[in-house]
Each structure stands twice: as C-alpha cells, then as structure tokens.
Amino acid sequence: MSVVRHQLVVVGGGLAGLRAAIEARQRGVDVAVLSQVHPARSHSGAAQGGINAALANHPEAHDDTPEKHAFDTVKGSDYLADQAAAQQMTQDAVPAIYEMEHWGCPFSRFDDGRIAQRPFGGAGYPRTCYGADKTGHYLLHTCVQRSLMLGIPFSTEFFVTRLIVNDGVCAGVVAYDMTRGGFHAFLGDAVIMATGGAGRTYSNTTNAIISTGGGAAMAYQAGVPLKDMEFIQFHPTGLYTTNILMTEGCRGEGGYLVNSEGERFMARYAPTAMELAPRDITSRAIWTEILEGRGIDGKAYVHLDLRHLGQAKIAERLPGIRDLAIHFEGVDPVTEPIPIVPSQHYTMGGIDTDVDGATALPGFYAAGECACVSVHGANRLGGNSLLETIVFGRRAGAAAAAYVGRGERPAVPDRVGQSAAAAMEAAVAALVEREGSQDAYQIRVEMTATMKDCFGIFRDQVTMREGLDKLVALKERLDGISLRGSGGVFNLDMMRTVELEGMLDVALATAAGALARTESRGSHARTDFAARDDEHWLRHTIASYRPGEAEPRLDWAPVSLGLFEPQERKY
Amino acid sequence: MPEARFRIRRYDPASDPPLRGGQRTDRWEEFTVPYESTLTVLEGLFFIQEKIDGSLSFRYCCRASICGSCAMYIQGKYRLACQTNVRHFDGQVITVEPMPHMPLVKDLVCDMTSFFEKYEYVKPWLIRQSQDPEREIPQSPAERRLLDMPIDCILCGCCYSSCPSMWGEDDYLGPAQLLWLYRFEADSRDEGGRERLAHFDNERGVYRCHTITNCIEACPKELSPTEAIQWLKKAAVRRRLFGRRK
Numbered sequence: 001m002s003v004v005r006h007q008l009v010v011v012g013g014g015l016a017g018l019r020a021a022i023e024a025r026q027r028g029v030d031v032a033v034l035s036q037v038h039p040a041r042s043h044s045g046a047a048q049g050g051i052n053a054a055l056a057n058h059p060e061a062h063d064d065t066p067e068k069h070a071f072d073t074v075k076g077s078d079y080l081a082d083q084a085a086a087q088q089m090t091q092d093a094v095p096a097i098y099e100m101e102h103w104g105c106p107f108s109r110f111d112d113g114r115i116a117q118r119p120f121g122g123a124g125y126p127r128t129c130y131g132a133d134k135t136g137h138y139l140l141h142t143c144v145q146r147s148l149m150l151g152i153p154f155s156t157e158f159f160v161t162r163l164i165v166n167d168g169v170c171a172g173v174v175a176y177d178m179t180r181g182g183f184h185a186f187l188g189d190a191v192i193m194a195t196g197g198a199g200r201t202y203s204n205t206t207n208a209i210i211s212t213g214g215g216a217a218m219a220y221q222a223g224v225p226l227k228d229m230e231f232i233q234f235h236p237t238g239l240y241t242t243n244i245l246m247t248e249g250c251r252g253e254g255g256y257l258v259n260s261e262g263e264r265f266m267a268r269y270a271p272t273a274m275e276l277a278p279r280d281i282t283s284r285a286i287w288t289e290i291l292e293g294r295g296i297d298g299k300a301y302v303h304l305d306l307r308h309l310g311q312a313k314i315a316e317r318l319p320g321i322r323d324l325a326i327h328f329e330g331v332d333p334v335t336e337p338i339p340i341v342p343s344q345h346y347t348m349g350g351i352d353t354d355v356d357g358a359t360a361l362p363g364f365y366a367a368g369e370c371a372c373v374s375v376h377g378a379n380r381l382g383g384n385s386l387l388e389t390i391v392f393g394r395r396a397g398a399a400a401a402a403y404v405g406r407g408e409r410p411a412v413p414d415r416v417g418q419s420a421a422a423a424m425e426a427a428v429a430a431l432v433e434r435e436g437s438q439d440a441y442q443i444r445v446e447m448t449a450t451m452k453d454c455f456g457i458f459r460d461q462v463t464m465r466e467g468l469d470k471l472v473a474l475k476e477r478l479d480g481i482s483l484r485g486s487g488g489v490f491n492l493d494m495m496r497t498v499e500l501e502g503m504l505d506v507a508l509a510t511a512a513g514a515l516a517r518t519e520s521r522g523s524h525a526r527t528d529f530a531a532r533d534d535e536h537w538l539r540h541t542i543a544s545y546r547p548g549e550a551e552p553r554l555d556w557a558p559v560s561l562g563l564f565e566p567q568e569r570k571y
Numbered sequence: 572m573p574e575a576r577f578r579i580r581r582y583d584p585a586s587d588p589p590l591r592g593g594q595r596t597d598r599w600e601e602f603t604v605p606y607e608s609t610l611t612v613l614e615g616l617f618f619i620q621e622k623i624d625g626s627l628s629f630r631y632c633c634r635a636s637i638c639g640s641c642a643m644y645i646q647g648k649y650r651l652a653c654q655t656n657v658r659h660f661d662g663q664v665i666t667v668e669p670m671p672h673m674p675l676v677k678d679l680v681c682d683m684t685s686f687f688e689k690y691e692y693v694k695p696w697l698i699r700q701s702q703d704p705e706r707e708i709p710q711s712p713a714e715r716r717l718l719d720m721p722i723d724c725i726l727c728g729c730c731y732s733s734c735p736s737m738w739g740e741d742d743y744l745g746p747a748q749l750l751w752l753y754r755f756e757a758d759s760r761d762e763g764g765r766e767r768l769a770h771f772d773n774e775r776g777v778y779r780c781h782t783i784t785n786c787i788e789a790c791p792k793e794l795s796p797t798e799a800i801q802w803l804k805k806a807a808v809r810r811r812l813f814g815r816r817k
Contacts, residue, residue: 037630038687040726041638055706101707104697104758106718113709131722137637138722145696156687179676208633241609244635324635327654441621484625488585490677493625 001425002184003417004155006032007404009172009188011160011215013039015136015389016368016396017194018143020357023397025150029404033147034158034175034186036210040144043196043208044389047136048320049249050118050128051390052383053093057110058117061125066090068124073384074564076122076278077377078522079538080228082560085373088355089384092391097129100390105142107131108317118252118317120382122278122571126252128383133247133320136386143390155186159495160214163191163222163364164412164420170364171412173218174424181489183424185417189407190363190400193219193351194393197369201507202344203448206238206245215370217502219351220509220552224361226543227372227557229349229506230513231523233380234457236282238343239329240301246321246340248382250304251275253317257286258303258337259294265302273571280379280523281571283342287457296339303337310334342457346385348376348523349510352542352557357396363403367396374540377559378522428494431483438480440497443504447474451507455514460528468511472550475504509543512551517541534566573606575657577615579627580668582675593672593738600624601664606657612667613641613652616679629679636791639725642732643679644668649729649789670732686728689744693752693770698763714759721754721799723792730786730796736779743779744771746786746796753799756806765810772807 010021013035024031033039054064069090074081101107101115108116108131120128131138147154157178164172164185172187198213199205220226236257237246251257257275259265269285270277277285290300306314306321311334314322318333325331325338350372357365368389375388454467483497519533520526538559543552581598582590590596602623604615613634620627630640634653641652645667646660657665673681730746737743744752752771755761771777777800786796809815 037632037638037640038683038726041632041640043633043638045725046633046635046637098703098705098707102697102699102703104755104760106715106722106758107707109710109712109715111712113707113711115707132719134637134723137725141722148691149694149696179680179682208635208638209631242634320637327636327656488583488626488677490628490680491626492620492628 001182001418001421003187003414004184005187006030007188008190008192008400009034009186010192010194011173012042012194012196012368012370013037013154014042014044014194014196014368015140015143015386016393017192018147019390019393020192020194020367020397020400021152022143022146022150023394024401025152027398027401029401032153032155032186034155034160034173036157036159038156039147039154040141042140043211044386045137045140046208046245047386048133048245048247049120049252050130050135050383051097051139051386052120052123052127052381053097053129053387054090054125054127055094055097055115055117055129057114058126061117061127064125064127066094069093069127071564072123073375073381074377075569076379076381078379078532078569079534079566080377080521080540080559081375082373083563084560085355085375087563089375089387089391093387096387096390096394100139100142103142103146105131106138118249119276120252121248121276121282122273122381123383128252130249132316133249133318139386139390160218161424161498162420163218164416165222165361166412166416169362169409171416174420176495178490181487183421185421187412187417189404190365192357192396192400193364193366193370194368195370197347198503198506199344199347201448201503201510202451204238204243204452205344206235206243207344212499212503213347213370213506214499214502215366216350217506219359219364219366220505220545221502222361223545224359224364225352226509227349227352227540228374228513229509229543230517230541231348231378232344232455232510233279233346233348233523234283234342235345236279236286236342237304237340238345239325240339240341242328243341243343244324244328245345246304246325246338247318248279250306250318250321253313254309256305257282258305259289260296260298261294265289265294270571277571278379278381280525283457284525286342301339301341304340305337306333307335307337344452346380348372348374348378348380355392355395356399357392358399365396365400367392378524428483428486428498431481431497432486434482436480436482438477440481440500443474443477443481444500447471447504447507451510455511457525459514459524459526461515464511464515468515471504471508471511475508475550478504505545508550509552512554513541513543516554538566575604575606575610575615576664577602577604577619578664578666579678581678583626583677590675592674608658610657611653612645612655612657612665615657616652616667628677637725639727642670642727642729642791644670649733649791651727651791654791670728672738673728673732681728683728686731686745689748690726690751693744693748694763694767695751695755697755697758697761698766699760700762708760710759717757718754720794721750724750724794725792727791729789729791733785733789735783735785736781742775744776746780746800749777749780749803750794750796750799753803756803768807768810771803777803777807
C-alpha cells in the first residue's frame with residue numbers, strides 16, 4: 001500500500017479525461033491520469049460518425065452558426081437541456097475542432113482542403129465533422145499523443161474504486177494496481193472524474209465492457225447527486241446479435257431503414273427528416289415496427305440498407321462499418337442489408353455539474369458521459385457526445401487548475417490516504433471471508449435484463465414498479481455474495497465483483513427517476529403518460545444516495561431557459 | 572447442448588516459477604463452454620471466468636475490434652479474441668495463449684510496458700514550426716489519403732510480438748512504432764523536419780526490418796507496417812540527400 005500525490009488526479013483516460021489533463025498540464029499543474037485500460041483503449045475510441053461544430057464548411061451550410069447548433073441541441077433534448085450550457089458548448093465547439101485539427105487529428109477533407117462535414121440526425125445543417133467512420137478513434141489517439149507530448153504521466157491499469165473525502169472536501173481516490181497488485185491511495189488537491197457512461201447496466205448495449213458507470217457510482221456513494229439518470233438513449237442501429245454500433249453516419253450518408261414489407265417506414269414517423277430524425281424518435285419508430293409485427297422474418301430487427309450507396313462510397317466513408325458487419329454479423333453491407341435493433345447507447349444523466357465541471361463536493365469535478373451539465377437533456381443528438389468530451393473536458397481541466405492554484409486548504413496528511421486504502425482492502429478481505437451463497441455474475445445478468453425489459457424504449461408504471469422492486473431485491477442479495485480471492489494481479493473476479501455494487505446503485509437511480517417522472521420527454525417514453533408535461537416536469541431530477549437505503553432521495557431542479565421557447569418537436 | 576472446448580495456457584506469477592522475457596509455462600488447462608453460433612473467443616473467456624475459474628485473467632474493453640485490448644495467440648495465429656468467432660474452428664479444441672515473445676503479467680495478459688515506451692520514443696505527434704492558422708490547416712483529400720492506413724492502428728501489439736527482429740535482445744523499435752512514425756512523417760501538416768530522423772534512420776530503426784512481413788500477416792486490422800517502413804527508408808535517403816522527405 002502506498003500513497004501517491006499529485007496536484008490533480010484525473011480518473012479516466014478517454015477523451016474527456018485526457019482533454020482535462022492536457023488543459024491542466026498546459027496551465028502548469030502536476031496532473032496524473034489513472035485509467036483502468038491504457039488510455040488509447042478507452043471507449044471514446046468506439047465513437048464512429050463524428051463531432052458537431054458549426055464550421056459552415058459544407059456547401060449547404062454556409063450560413064450555419066453556433067446559435068443554430070444550440071437550437072438543434074435544445075430541441076433535440078426535448079427542452080430539458082440547460083440552454084445556457086448548450087449555447088456554451090456550441091460556441092466552444094468551433095475552436096475545439098480547430099484545436100484538435102492543429103494537434104493532428106486526421107479529419108476527412110473536402111476537395112478545398114477544409115474539414116469535411118456530413119448530415120446527422122436532428123440537425124438543421126450538415127455540421128458533423130468526421131474522420132471516415134472512426135472519428136472517436138482518431139480523436140482519442142490525437143489526445144493520447146498530445147498528452148505524451150506534454151509528458152502527462154499515465155497510471156495505466158489502475159482500477160479506481162473509491163473517492164477519498166476528508167472534512168467535506170475531495171482529497172483523492174483509492175485504486176487497485178492491476179499489474180502489480182494491491183490498493184493504493186492517490187491524493188490530489190482536486191479530482192476530475194471522467195469514466196464514461198453506464199451502458200453495461202443494460203444487457204443490450206453498444207457500450208464497451210468497461211462502461212459500467214463506476215465514476216458516477218463512486219461520486220453518488222460519496223454524496224454527490226446524480227442528475228436526470230432516467231434518460232437513457234437507445235441508438236437506432238445496433239447490430240442484431242451483438243448490439244455493436246452501426247454509426248448514424250450510415251444514414252447521414254443516405255442509408256435507409258426498411259421493415260419486413262420493404263417499406264421505408266420512417267415516412268410515417270418523421271416525414272421530413274426521414275432516417276435522420278433524432279435517435280429517440282427513430283428508435284421508437286423501429287421498435288413500433290417490430291412490436292406491430294413488421295420486423296424482418298417476424299424477428300426483433302429491421303434492415304439498415306446501404307446497398308444503393310455503392311461499394312466506392314462505402315469504402316471511402318464507412319469502411320469500419322463494413323468490417324464490423326462482416327466480422328460480427330456475417331453480412332456484407334455492399335451486397336446485403338444489415339440486421340439492426342435499437343440498443344442502449346448513451347447515459348444522458350450523470351454527476352450533476354455546472355458548465356465548468358464543478359459539483360456539490362469542493363475539489364471534485366466531472367466531465368464527459370459520467371457527468372450531466374446538462375447539454376443533452378432528455379435526448380442527445382448524434383455528434384454531440386464527442387463534442388461534450390473535449391469542450392467540457394477542457395473547461396473542467398481549467399476550472400480544476402484554477403482551484404488547485406488557489407491553494408485554499410492545507411495538504412491532506414498521508415494517513416488519510418493510508419486509512420482509505422486500508423479500508424478498501426478490509427472491505428475486499430471481508431468479501432473473501434464471507435460465506436455467501438449468492439453468485440455476483442447471476443445478479444449482474446438479472447440486473448441487466450431488468451434494465452432492458454423494464455426501463456427500455458417504452459415504459460409504464462406497472463413494468464417499472466416491477467423492475468424497481470427487482471433491483472431492490474438484487475441489491476439485498478449483494479449481501480450474500482462472496483469472493484474467491486482478494487489478492488494477486490489482474491484479479492478480474494475481484495474487480496468485477498466490486499464494480500457490481502456501483503452498477504446496481506446507478507441502475508436504481510435510473511429506475512427511481514423513471515418511475516417518478518409521469519410524462520414522456522425525449523428518450524423517456526411512457527405509454528401511460530404519453531405527452532410531455534412542461535407544467536410539471538420541465539425540471540431536472542436530482543437523485544441523492546441514502547446510506548443503507550436502496551432507492552435514492554429525489555429532488556427537482558429548474559431548467560435554465562430563456563433562449564428558445566419550448567415547442568412541440570416535429571421532424 | 573453443443574459445446575466448445577478451450578485449451579488455455581496459464582501463468583500465475585504468485586505460484587508458477589518465474590519466467591524471463593518471452594518464456595512460457597507448459598501449464599495448460601481445458602475448459603468446456605456452451606456453444607452458440609455467435610460465440611466469440613472473448614465471450615468464451617468470460618464464461619470461463621464467471622462460471623468455472625474466477626482466477627482467469629485477460630484484457631478486454633470494447634468487444635468490437637477497435638480498442639486493441641484482447642490481442643492473443645489463438646489456434647496458432649494472432650487474433651483479437653472479440654473478433655474471432657468460435658464457429659470458424661469447426662469443433663476443434665481452441666488453443667488460447669498470450670502473444671508469444673512478450674513478457675507476461677498473468678495468464679493471457681502480456682506486459683506492454685516496453686511497447687508503449689517505444690511508441691512514445693518515436694514522437695507520435697504532429698510537430699509544427701509555423702503559427703497555426705485560426706481555422707484548420709488545409710489538407711487535400713489526396714494528402715489525407717496517405718494517412719488512411721496507419722491511422723487505423725489500434726496498438727494491439729500483434730505485429731510487435733510477431734516480428735523476428737523483436738525476438739533478440741536488441742532494442743528494435745518495432746513495426747507498430749515505425750508505422751506511427753510514418754503516419755506523422757507522411758502528414759502534409761507535419762513540420763518535424765529532421766527531428767525524427769535520428770529516431771528511425773539507424774540500426775534500432777528501419778534497417779532492422781528485413782521485410783519478413785510477419786507483421787502484415789499478424790495485423791488484425793490488415794495494415795502493412797512493412798510498407799510504412801520501406802517508405803521511411805526512402806524518406807531517410809531523401810532527407811539525407813535533399814533535406815526533405817518527398
């Protein structure tokens with residue numbers, strides 16, 4: 001057990017974490033990045049279609065502006081986004097893209113040498129910058145490389161398990177050293193959480209296996225509220241057998257969605273936008289087709305048809321999609337339509353932050369998918385998540401650097417770190433000692449199935465109540481799990497058991513928020529409350545952890561309005 | 572119920588005798604996993620870890636062949652476990668080993684430390700001398716196309732493990748590292764000039780490549796480090812003779 005000190009500790013080496021670390025490093029702060037995987041392996045790299053900014057490079061977008069981007073974002077959010085935050089993001093977007101380009105990001109180009117942009121769902125203009133269909137991979141590697149250039153130390157394969165809070169102030173984290181073993185304390189004057197989403201609380205997710213919501217769970221258990229957790233995005237096009245993502249860029253480049261009758265059914269749901277309606281609307285349309293028996297061969301999927309794009313365009317714009325479809329579905333999109341099904345994709349909610357990543361806990365910041373600013377509200381637009389990571393990563397890095405620089409409090413003594421790491425070791429040792437009969441992996445399977453079945457695309461009181469009760473029962477069963485061994489290196493059994501409790505807490509926050517919200521808004525679509533109810537529900541859900549209780553305390557917070565009057569969404 | 576059989580080479584530093592460098596144990600264990608037509612090797616490993624032997628260790632992340640975590644030596648070939656479907660093996664016992672010639676952490680987990688140190692050594696970032704414009708630095712589609720191949724590298728390490736020039740005691744930089752060096756040397760926006768030359772124009776660099784092309788065969792993304800290295804050899808000559816890369 002050791003105690004390591006930095007001025008700033010960033011947890012998570014994806015785009016938000018790296019961009020935050022880069023900003024802090026450039027401001028002279030001693031910053032370290034802790035990550036469960038090498039940063040270049042982070043889930044940001046799986047983002048495909050692109051990143052939004054009103055560059056106005058596209059011939060049809062010469063009059064695009066950040067204000068129009070903000071409007072599309074707010075309308076897409078079903079008016080739950082904080083409008084000032086959305087405005088901030090879209091204003092920061094333009095310089096953020098140029099910065100990534102100057103750092104080497106290999107964006108695709110138009111013939112005039114400018115960054116190429118493509119149409120995306122819910123956007124009034126083609127403003128999604130892209131690098132083929134691997135935009136996240138290219139951005140992630142760019143930020144890894146920039147971090148190396150700046151000499152930012154990576155603590156790679158450190159699995160963070162707890163926040164250290166001392167006298168009401170965040171003082172660091174406890175982490176398991178995966179390749180050398182043991183728990184250690186990383187003390188910092190500030191911590192930035194950037195651990196990504198909680199997709200793996202669902203069985204049908206596009207997300208990486210490490211997207212377990214760990215950062216949100218740690219914050220929540222330490223008393224930092226979570227915001228709007230009931231808003232879960234289902235991406236319209238996940239591969240049928242694996243839920244692996246097929247980018248929205250497939251439809252941006254002209255792909256069709258087709259049901260068993262060969263019909264482009266989006267004409268009945270979004271006659272103007274067609275396949276480029278926002279994700280909530282498109283996923284509901286697909287799911288309705290399936291429920292009404294128009295899935296292909298009567299099964300729970302429809303077709304994403306790219307054949308008319310031709311081999312050359314697919315090779316140039318969607319090469320990764322073709323590889324994935326061939327390897328994981330056995331289908332070549334050049335000659336066959338791709339079987340797809342709406343799949344859990346994004347956690348709109350998260351750690352409640354302001355536009356600078358600050359939270360209710362002094363010294364504790366969050367950015368990226370684990371945070372909720374909120375810019376996505378009830379439904380995120382495609383291309384806005386990569387944008388969120390670099391815009392709010394930078395802002396959190398700057399704010400944390402300023403906080404650290406103010407040196408408002410004396411350094412926390414080593415013993416605080418030692419006792420936190422010792423407490424974690426003791427907790428794990430107790431799991432080993434316990435003679436439990438419950439199987440942690442069985443609990444995980446039941447949890448992810450419950451989330452899929454009870455908090456999916458369409459929701460209602462009865463099903464959600466059942467789901468919430470089931471989650472509470474699963475949480476009780478956690479007391480009966482034990483662990484085969486606590487020690488050693490790369491102890492997956494220990495890590496996956498420890499992370500399960502956090503996953504259940506996050507799932508419970510989602511479930512409680514969803515059950516309480518008696519309206520339909522964005523991704524939260526209730527069959528028993530089908531309409532949006534601005535009078536009662538144009539407000540954020542704030543979930544606070546109650547020690548010893550399964551369900552959170554729920555409070556409500558106002559939405560920042562003032563720029564765009566809420567109106568009915570039509571596409 | 573149909574079954575798939577896995578034969579896994581195990582190693583636990585806590586109980587096995589210490590290994591040096593690329594040494595391996597002879598400790599193999601067999602496991603039986605329920606077979607489905609969509610089963611991947613990675614899913615099989617998870618089944619074993621969850622249901623049979625919780626001590627099994629392996630890397631994982633995206634399960635969609637973009638993160639490079641789960642590179643292994645499966646049935647005698649370099650593969651990503653997530654991208655390898657069990658049905659291709661026609662019912663044979665599937666052997667799963669860590670990537671050969673690499674130091675080990677545990678079981679299927681290799682120590683990638685020197686791989687990433689050498690990656691960092693080649694300065695894999697854009698070097699600029701001029702003031703950046705307010706907007707993007709212009710780049711034509713043709714200039715951008717030169718980057719198509721190297722930027723798809725996922726740093727999985729298959730090429731690095733497969734290259735005979737890596738197997739000795741010397742400190743060859745490695746195929747992936749030179750591929751990334753090429754990626755920046757070939758970028759129309761890069762102004763590194765001779766800054767990287769000393770990093771690859773030597774025995775530690777491109778001249779250690781004897782075009783055996785194992786890297787091409789090993790790469791799960793079907794990239795060609797060999798081609799990149801030959802380009803760099805020519806670039807080194809051009810830089811020496813004319814002071815520029817093209």
